Amino acid sequence: MTDQDTTDANDADPLEFLRQRSEDVLSALRDDVFAPEGIKTLRKTWSISEAASLVGRSQATIRLAEKEGKLPQAERSESGRRRGYALEDINRMRDAFGTRPWRATSDDPVIISFSNFKGGVGKSSFACHTAQYFAIHGYRVLVVDLDSQASTTTVFGFNPDLQIKEGDTLAAYLLGEQHTLDYAIRETHWPGIDLIPSALHFYGAEYELAAQVSGNVELLGSLRAGLDGVADAYDLIVLDPPPALGLVSISALVAANALVIPVPPANIDFASTSHFFAMVIDTLASLRRYGVNPSYKFLKVALSKYDERKSTQASIVEMMRHVFGHYLLATPIKxxxxxxxxxxxxxxxxxxxxxxxxxxVxxxxxxxxxxxxxxxxxxxRRTWSSHHESLRKEGLM
Structure with a gap:
């Protein structure tokens, strides 16, 4: 049977045909990502020099602690060389040396949303890499996947098609079926990172939430209330909202106390971001009339997908630096x-x-x-008063 014959045989339901074919490919890709037992593992290790830098102690101090039994002996190859330290090993060193960078209990956790109403700007990539950077550096992180595409959920080790049921996502809390977020939090294969997952069926929650919010706009603050209920366990909470102006993405804007807007250096993306600012201003103004009053500890624009070899991009980047000024993060993601x-x-x-x-590369x-x-x-760290003295010593205040 030719491809044409196959297509003709499915003409009665072409959407179902295309959905099934694409799901088969996605399933194969996800099966390739996960280990045979269906559990994703962190294969990355760090050398003793990298571990010393992350922990804030010298290599000699680490070796001495291992020799004295204060730390487990490092695994070695047949040649006697250290195999490398897992992130669990590095955190064990931080605990032994007292170098965890956690906030004080008097400091508020930072809830950062990577938001843009346009898709393809690198929002989920930013969210995942930022969460992992903070975990590598010893912080406690909660990642909240609010996008029904669930790519962030997959990155953190869960197959949303097989492992995430309808009651496992934020939908149950947002729709009033759960009263805390504890039910949804899962440990990941990354030490220091927990996840509230998403899945395709989370998409339907938007419509149900719309019906509930009508006449009761305060419900848009429920995500923030839920996060406040679990925030004591974390230093940073990372939100990955959907790329659309809807009630879920607005809930993320209300829940966040810090905002990062990824923008590629293209005129269409710059224009879209300008519209994003206008829509956010209008949306927040409407919410404030109902007593919902979000505020941000910091707001930054992040340059994404920058190819300096393209002259048109270089000129747009210069324009963005002029327009956004200090609100643009200095380092681009190329x-x-x-x-x-x-x-x-x-x-x-x-x-x-x-x-x-x-x-x-x-x-x-x-x-x-x-x-x-x-x-x-x-x-x-600047939002945490307990870090101000060390920041001043580092020349960062």
Missing amino acids: DSAEIDNASARFETVYEQPGPLTSRD HRRCITYLDGLNRELEILV
Whole structure:
């Protein structure tokens, strides 16, 4: 039977035919990502020099602690070389040396939303890489997937088609079926990162929520109330809302106390972002009339998918720097084959045990990711009074 014959046989229900074919491909891709037992694992390890830098102690101090039994002996290869430290090992060092960077209980956790009403700007990639950067550096992170496409859920080790039931997403809380968010929080394969997952059936919650919100706009603040109920366990909460102006994305704007807007350097994306600002201003003004009054500890624009080899992009970047000024994060995320190749596997650059392209491309990509996330880390720490003294010592206040 030819492809034409197959298509003709499904003409009665072409949407179902296309859905099933695409789902078969997605299932195959996801099966390739997960281990044979269906559990995603973090294969990335760090050298002793990298571990020392992350922990804030010298290599000699780590070796001495291992020798004295204060830390487990590092696993070694047959040649006697250290195999590398897992993130659990690095966190164990932080606990032993007292170098956890957690906020004080008197500091508020930062709830950061990566928001843009246009798709394809790199929003989910930002959310995943930022969450993982903070986890690598020892912070406690909760990721909240609000997008029914559920790519972030997949990145953090769950197959949304098989493992996430309708009652497992935020829908049950937003629709009043659950009264806290504890039921939805799952541990991930990343030490220090928990997840509230999403799945395709979360899409329908938008319509049910619309019916409830009519005449009761205060319900748009329910996500923030739910996050406040679990926030004590975290330093950072990362929201990945859908790329559309709807009630779920508005709930994310209300729940967040920090906002990052990813924007690629293209005129159509710049125009879309300008419209995004106008819609957010109008939306927040309407909410304030009903007593819903969100505010942000910081608001930044992040340059995404930048290819400096393209002259048109370079000129748009200069224009963005002039227009946005200090609201634009200094470090761009450049268009990189390393990110593309990792995304094709439902993974991130941070979790790769080695380069997917070349060492140079991988190193440059990590440099830009670390640079942008380091900026965000400083902004987050500036909101915590318990970090102000150490920030001043580092010359960052």
